[in-house]
Each structure stands twice: as C-alpha cells, then as structure tokens.
Amino acid sequence: MPTSIADRSASSAVEKLPLGLVWLRRDLRLHDNAALHAALRACDKVALAFVFDRDILDPLLQRGLQADRRVEFILAAVAEIDAALREHGAALIVRHASAREAIPALAAELGAQTVFCGRDDEPEALARDAAVERALRQDGRALRTVKEHMIFERDEVLTAQGKPYSVFTPYRTAWLARYAAQPQQPVDSAVTSARLAALPAALRQPLPTLSELGFAPSNLHALKLPLGASGAAALVDDFSRRIDDYDQARDYPARKGPSYLSVHLRFGTVSVRELVAMAWARQQAGSEGARVWLSELVWRDFYFQILFHHPHVVNAAFKPVYDRIQWRNDPAQFAAWCEGRTGYPLVDAAMRQINQTGYMHNRLRMVVASFLTKDLGIDWRWGERYFADHLNDFDLAANNGGWQWAASSGCDAQPYFRIFNPVAQSEKFDAGGDFIRRYVPELAQFASKDIHAPWKAPAALLQAAGVRLGSTYPVPIVRHDLARAETLERYAVVKAQ
Ligand SMILES: Cc1cc2nc3c(=O)[nH]c(=O)nc-3n(C[C@H](O)[C@H](O)[C@H](O)COP(=O)(O)OP(=O)(O)OC[C@H]3O[C@@H](n4cnc5c(N)ncnc54)[C@H](O)[C@@H]3O)c2cc1C
Numbered sequence: 424m425p426t427s428i429a430d431r432s433a434s435s436a437v438e439k440l441p442l443g444l445v446w447l448r449r450d451l452r453l454h455d456n457a458a459l460h461a462a463l464r465a466c467d468k469v470a471l472a473f474v475f476d477r478d479i480l481d482p483l484l485q486r487g488l489q490a491d492r493r494v495e496f497i498l499a500a501v502a503e504i505d506a507a508l509r510e511h512g513a514a515l516i517v518r519h520a521s522a523r524e525a526i527p528a529l530a531a532e533l534g535a536q537t538v539f540c541g542r543d544d545e546p547e548a549l550a551r552d553a554a555v556e557r558a559l560r561q562d563g564r565a566l567r568t569v570k571e572h573m574i575f576e577r578d579e580v581l582t583a584q585g586k587p588y589s590v591f592t593p594y595r596t597a598w599l600a601r602y603a604a605q606p607q608q609p610v611d612s613a614v615t616s617a618r619l620a621a622l623p624a625a626l627r628q629p630l631p632t633l634s635e636l637g638f639a640p641s642n643l644h645a646l647k648l649p650l651g652a653s654g655a656a657a658l659v660d661d662f663s664r665r666i667d668d669y670d671q672a673r674d675y676p677a678r679k680g681p682s683y684l685s686v687h688l689r690f691g692t693v694s695v696r697e698l699v700a701m702a703w704a705r706q707q708a709g710s711e712g713a714r715v716w717l718s719e720l721v722w723r724d725f726y727f728q729i730l731f732h733h734p735h736v737v738n739a740a741f742k743p744v745y746d747r748i749q750w751r752n753d754p755a756q757f758a759a760w761c762e763g764r765t766g767y768p769l770v771d772a773a774m775r776q777i778n779q780t781g782y783m784h785n786r787l788r789m790v791v792a793s794f795l796t797k798d799l800g801i802d803w804r805w806g807e808r809y810f811a812d813h814l815n816d817f818d819l820a821a822n823n824g825g826w827q828w829a830a831s832s833g834c835d836a837q838p839y840f841r842i843f844n845p846v847a848q849s850e851k852f853d854a855g856g857d858f859i860r861r862y863v864p865e866l867a868q869f870a871s872k873d874i875h876a877p878w879k880a881p882a883a884l885l886q887a888a889g890v891r892l893g894s895t896y897p898v899p900i901v902r903h904d905l906a907r908a909e910t911l912e913r914y915a916v917v918k919a920q
Pocket residue numbers: 673681682683684685686688689719720722723724726783784785786788789792810814816817818819821822823824825826829
C-alpha cells in the first residue's frame with residue numbers, strides 16, 4: 424500500500440539517520456508494520472531484530488511449560504521473516520537473552536542511532552521499555568515507540584469529559600465515530616535490499632532451535648494451525664468468505680463460526696489495520712456479520728485501554744468491592760476444572776479443547792469462567808492464570824477483561840446475579856452435542872437430548888451409552904442450583920458492605 428502524499432513530503436523534508444534498528448515484538452510481519460514504516464521513513468538503512476526474551480521465557484520453563492505452543496508459533500513466524508530478509512541479502516538478528524540488555528547492546532554493536540518498536544502497554548512491557556530507553560539514552564541513542572497493534576490506543580478515545588470509558592457500548596460508538604473520521608490505513612513497510620543494512624557474519628547466524636531455547640516440541644504442528652504471516656493471510660482469506668455469517672454462527676462451538684485469528688493478532692502475524700479495513704468495508708456494504716465482528720475488534724481495543732488506564736486490574740478487581748469476596752478455592756475442584764472432569768459435559772469439553780489445542784471458543788470461555796467463579800466459588804485469578812499458561816492467544820488485557828467480566832468484578836461486567844447455567848448453555852449452544860462428542864468421547868453414544876446432563880439419564884440409558892457415572896465419566900462435582908444460591912449470597916454480602 425503506497426504511503427500518502429503527506430507521508431512522502433514529510434519524510435523527504437527531514438534529514439535521515441544513517442541506521443535504525445527495528446525491534447520486532449508483537450508485530451511479527453514485514454508488511455504493514457508501523458515500526459518498520461517509521462524506521463524506513465527516518466533512516467537510510469534498517470536492521471531488524473527479535474529477542475527470545477529470557478525475562479519472559481525462563482518463567483515459563485520454571486512453571487513447567489516446556490512444550491509451549493506459543494514459543495513454536497513465534498519461532499515459525501520469525502523463521503518466515505528471516506527467510507524473507509535473506510532473499511534480500513540480509514537476515515533477522517535473533518537473540519536469546521534479556522531484551523533489557525540485548526537491545527541496547529545490539530544498537531551499540533550496529534551503530535544504530537534509534538531503536539523503533541511497536542508500543543506495548545502491558546505493565547511489564549512498559550517497565551522493560553523504560554529500562555531499554557534509559558540504557559539507550561545513556562549511550563546517546565533513542566527508543567522510538569509507535570502505535571502498532573491497536574486501532575485507537577491510550578487517550579485516543581475518551582468521553583466528552585476527557586475521561587477513559589469504562590462501559591463498552593458508548594466506547595464503541597465513540598470508537599466507530601473516530602474511525603469514520605480517521606480510518607487507520609495500512610502503512611507501507613516494504614523493504615528492499617538497498618534499504619537493509621549489511622550485516623557482519625556474526626549477526627547473520629542461523630535461528631536458534633527450539634531445544635537451544637530450552638523448549639520441547641508441542642503438538643502445534645500436528646494441529647495444522649496455519650503459521651506465520653502467510654498462515655494468517657490464508658486464515659483471513661478463508662474468513663473473508665464466512666464473515667457475512669459471523670453473527671449467526673459465532674456462538675456455536677461445533678460450527679466454524681469465528682475467524683481463529685486471535686493467536687495471529689496476539690503476535691502480529693496479521694495486521695489489525697488490515698482486518699478492520701476489511702470489516703469496515705463489508706459493514707458499509709451492509710454485512711451484519713462484519714458489523715458484529717468489527718465490534719469484537721473494538722472489544723480488543725477497549726480492554727487494552729482499560730489495562731492502560733487501570734493497571735491495578737492485573738492483580739485486583741476493577742471494582743475494589745469485589746476484592747472482599749470470600750472464595751471457596753477448593754484445590755481438588757480446581758484440578759477437576761483444569762482437567763475437564765467436572766461432570767458437566769460442555770465445561771469438560773471446553774477445558775479439554777484448551778488443553779489439547781491451546782484454543783477455546785469464546786462462548787466456552789464465558790461458560791467455563793462462569794463455572795469456575797460462580798459454580799465452584801474459585802477466585803477468577805486462578806482461572807486467569809490457567810488461561811495465561813495454556814491459551815495460544817493469551818493476551819493480558821483481553822484475558823483479564825474476560826475473567827473479570829465473568830466474575831462480575833470488572834468494568835461493564837455481567838451483573839453478579841446473572842449466572843450461566845452450564846446445562847442450559849450446553850442445550851442452547853451445542854444442541855446436537857457435536858462439540859461435546861468431539862472432546863468427551865466417553866459420552867459419544869448419548870443421544871443429543873441426554874448428552875448435556877448425563878446424571879439425569881435413567882440407568883438403562885446410561886448402560887446403553889456405555890457410561891458408568893463416577894467411573895467412565897464423573898458425577899457432577901457441584902449441584903448448580905445450590906452453588907448458584909451460595910454465590911448469590913457470597914456476592915450479596917460484599918455488595919452490602
Ligand atoms: C474468560 C475469557 C478469557 C479470554 N482471554 C482472551 C485472551 O487471552 N486473548 C484473546 O485474544 N482473547 C481472549 N478472550 C476473548 C475471546 O474469547 C477471544 O478473542 C476469541 O475467542 C478468539 O477467537 P477468534 O479469533 O476465533 O475470535 P473472533 O470471534 O473471530 O474475534 C476476532 C478477534 O476479536 C478479538 N476479540 C473477540 N472477542 C473479544 C473479547 N471479548 N475481548 C477482547 N478481544 C476480543 C480477538 O482479537 C479475536 O481474535 C477471552 C474471553 C473470555 C470470556
């Protein structure tokens with residue numbers, strides 16, 4: 424996509440720096456890359472680097488996540504970028520180190536005056552970037568961050584009183600109005616051999632292998648998830664044929680309704696600008712599916728700006744009153760939830776989906792989060808942490824927002840007295856039981872109407888389906904009606920305080 428006339432005249436008027444270093448983080452693509460675009464405008468030559476940041480990876484290993492699909496996903500994306508740069512006679516510089524030290528050291532080694540990167544507003548990322556910036560400044564260099572993975576960030580969408588929004592619907596209205604006035608177009612970041620810095624052999628090393636990074640293979644490749652920017656493009660192409668049905672299909676986990684782009688959005692193998700431009704155009708043409716999907720992308724920005732303006736949500740309830748809840752926190756029930764053996768088939772199927780694939784359908788994330796917090800009375804932070812370790816698309820802002828929504832402790836959250844009934848959810852959204860059968864094969868012989876609550880089935884039916892409750896499939900670990908009453912009491916007490 425060509426730069427605008429305004430962009431071109433601005434860049435030609437300014438004296439260019441000899442060399443800029445582009446530090447890729449959650450923008451693992453060469454096209455429509457805002458940091459690369461900024462570097463190409465400001466510098467004669469650019470070099471690109473990625474750090475397998477030990478400050479992030481070592482804690483994963485310490486938590487026993489040796490076979491982490493995300494590390495393999497990143498490695499595949501990085502390999503694709505490296506291959507593309509090598510076609511231009513350059514390479515991606517890859518380090519396995521603490522980024523706080525590696526980036527300033529690399530800038531010095533290359534003689535790069537400025538390091539360019541996409542902004543990341545997670546609290547730990549902000550702290551890391553501040554440390555990098557300090558080190559660069561001490562050495563006479565600079566860090567330049569640019570908006571990259573959001574459409575509108577930080578203070579770009581505020582209320583008429585200049586305050587951040589904490590309710591989604593008016594935020595979306597303001598967001599859409601701003602986008603209509605200022606569409607965020609894809610940027611030109613095409614590289615040519617002439618613009619890429621010549622690298623010494625020491626900086627053109629082959630990529631580290633998974634085992635050199637300390638990780639073991641996961642089942643990522645067996646899942647056949649399209650990888651890298653090319654994989655993301657294939658998924659976008661596929662979804663662009665289904666987007667018009669999104670509003671009808673998205674809530675049914677057995678159907679191919681959603682885009683499955685979340686992991687690509689997480690690591691930037693796809694550009695959110697491109698996706699929004701596509702949804703916007705389709706919405707303008709009257710597609711209800713595109714309108715609803717666009718709304719989901721607005722939720723994404725919404726939670727990012729909540730995290731930016733209210734970083735306390737990382738450890739605490741958005742609404743402090745809910746920090747007073749006395750959770751039951753039964754470790755055995757938590758283990759049953761994690762392992763998909765609660766005795767509630769839809770909950771178990773969903774938990775097995777995340778365990779086996781690293782993905783969970785949005786409807787099911789809501790169901791299992793409600794079940795953990797409202798049926799089991801377990802602190803939402805336990806579930807949030809489990810998702811953080813197991814979701815391929817784990818994103819602090821969206822995950823925290825989703826969990827606090829389900830626990831009713833967040834901004835614009837579900838009211839605490841509205842509690843999902845796991846059986847009713849199952850009957851409504853997996854009426855045929857197809858999703859349950861996929862992940863809970865021990866119930867596969869049940870008829871559709873009986874699969875949602877096996878404990879209600881008569882003995883003869885259980886026998887015909889080959890199910891022995893408590894042996895081949897668990898009896899429910901809680902009674903929903905009793906748990907519901909207990910939860911209402913638990914929340915009412917803190918609300919009254
Ligand atoms: C408890 C809970 C935890 C969640 N954790 C995460 C997480 O860690 N990472 C994550 O990306 N999403 C999270 N979500 C939001 C949502 O479930 C996923 O984004 C979605 O299921 C991803 O699948 P998809 O790409 O096929 O979605 P699609 O339906 O195709 O949606 C397109 C994109 O919109 C964004 N999006 C959709 N719904 C939401 C939402 N509610 N909040 C923010 N962004 C949204 C995502 O980037 C998604 O990829 C969570 C939701 C809940 C209820």
